[in-house]
Amino acid sequence: MAIDEKKLEELFSQYPAKVKRNRKKHLIIKDSAEARQEIEANTRTIPGIITNRGCAYAGCKGVVLGPLKDMIHIVHGPIGCGYYAWLTRRNKAESEDPERNFLSYCFSTDMQESDIVFGGEKKLAKMIDEVMETFSPNAITISATCPVGLIGDDLGAVAKAAEEKHGISVLSFNCEGYKGVSQSAGHHIANNILMDRVIGKGELEEAEGKFPINILGEYNIGGDSWVIEKLLEEIGYTVISVMTGDGSYEELKNAHVAELNLVQCHRSINYIAEMLETKYGTPWLKVNFIGVQGTIDSLRNMAIYFGDPELIKKTEEVIAREVAQIEPVMEQYKKICQGKTAFCFVGGSRGHHYQGLFAELGIETVLAGYEFAHRDDYEGREIIPDIKLDADTKNIPDLHVEQDQRRFKLKVSPERLEALKKEIPLSDYKGMNVEMKDGHIIVDDLNHYETEEFIKLLKPDIFASGIKDKYVVQKMGIPAKQLHSYDYSGPYAGFKGAVKFAEDVAMGFATPTWNFITPPWKNKPILEGTIEEG
Ligand code: CFN
Ligand code: HCA
Secondary structure, rough: OOOOHHHHHHHHHHOHHHHHHHHHEEEEEEEEEEOOHHHHHOOOOOOOOOOOOOHHHHHHHHHHEEEEEEEOEEEEEHHHHOOOOOOOOOOOOHHHHHHHHOOOOOOEEEOOOHHHHHOOOHHHHHHHHHHHOOOOOOOOEEOOHHHHHHOOOHHHHHHHHHHHHHHHHEEEEEOOOOEEEEEEEHHHHHHHHHHOOOOOOOOOOOOOOOOOOEEEEOOOOHHHHHHHHHHHHHHHOOEEEEOOOOOOHHHOOOOHHHEEEEOOOHHHHHHHHHHHHHHHHEEEEEOOOOOOHHHHHHHHHHHHHHHHHHHHHHHHHHHHHHHHHHHHHHHHHHHHHOOEEEEEEEEOOOHHHHHHHHEEEEEEEEEEEEEOHHHHHOOOOOOOOHHHHHHHHHOOOOOOOOOOOOOOOOOOHHHHHHHHHHHEEEEEOOOOOHHOOOOOEEEOOOOOHHHHHHHHHHHEEEEEEEEHHHHOOOOOOOOOOEEEOOHHHOOOHHHHHHHHHHHHHHHHHHHHHHHHHHHHHHOOOOOOOOOOOO
């Protein structure tokens, strides 16, 4: 069934008038005849609506800082907040020295009522002393949760005193959960401070190794960045740092020597990409290592950037070998998947990134969206250049990026850089809307009511999203694939990852489980009041 304005009107008619007016702006039916379709994004969720979004603390500590393995990440707040950023995201990491990998620990000041009444600064300072005594890390982060901002604990002062006492870096992040409208505000806070206090502080003046790059916005969920790194290193690149999957404080300090920054997740890390370009002149390239074609295009664009004949040759060799290996297996899974439809609703980039991989399996994405992305993630950056005016930055102190004297010479001449910009989309990003097909739905901050109604109307064969709606969806008889945590599976990136994804999705379709579930619409009327068989 195609969705038209009438159907949408019926769906929205269940809302009070004000809510209806609001939600309508967060949804579009793709129509390529329109030059530009605007979608409202990055605004407050209506109170009372069940959203999948997280908070600023989740975005700062859970997403950007959390994967940095050689730092100790202290959560100043109640224990529950710490627990929910304790590797539930499946950001994997390995260290040569396992004693320097602190990710499996959960550090929280475990604030109690008395700390709320009398203040928690002393408890935090004591915790830092204990952490130093037991683990002696090179650097510590402190993340604020909601109550910290409410009672006014001064994290900056505690961090400064601890730095003087212990002689290490102690970075404090005022990422109280209530800041901004979603986890997106937390990404921005983390980006600013990492740029201000870590990146560029290393000793390296120049990279050791050829074709030095950083991989930005890749968090090694289920091992994704290991797959990407292996591929890139085989081709001949030197990976200086990954931000921040399996990443480390020590690597990050030298990230400024890279000659190209790859941006996998634009939403969470575009701020650092921009700041690196402003401060060091390093351009960034949007990549997508999810899906076979996405991986091929990303590798080719990188090779064009460096323009080295050997690198280009090796790139093509690796592509040919990998494609030949996976094609026959992909074909098998395609037989099971062909002709099916998907909903793809994930945080701030995967709602878009996985559509190509679905298409390669013959699965069409009929509804997609982001929990918290901004308009440029939907509509593209070249159309919306004023991204710095985003609402979620309102509460964030405008951290200035220290302008030191050090400048790194670009390896490509300004003329070559201009030419490259015409050849490949450097420092640019085409949003989700470009790739969706006409008649399909793009929806921002989808909520549980809309999830259920759209499922009844469109009856997708698979719903890709997260833990918060997975089981509701499965009880409706539809396989749900978690694209946040990969359901304990992965890696899904690169060529071999595509095969793993195909296997998992095909398994989801083929399991006999669905024969034992009666979807609710088989017995209950849908919105129009008719019973539909589907
Ligand atoms: S790993 Fe990333 S890819 S960082 Fe971001 S926008 Fe979250 S934690 Mo969940 S899976 Fe998701 Fe993206 Fe970037 Fe992950 S789509 S919501 S904040 N996200
Ligand atoms: C977060 C983390 C999360 C949640 C996943 C989910 C993740 O939003 O704070 O809702 O399934 O990827 O772990 O996005």
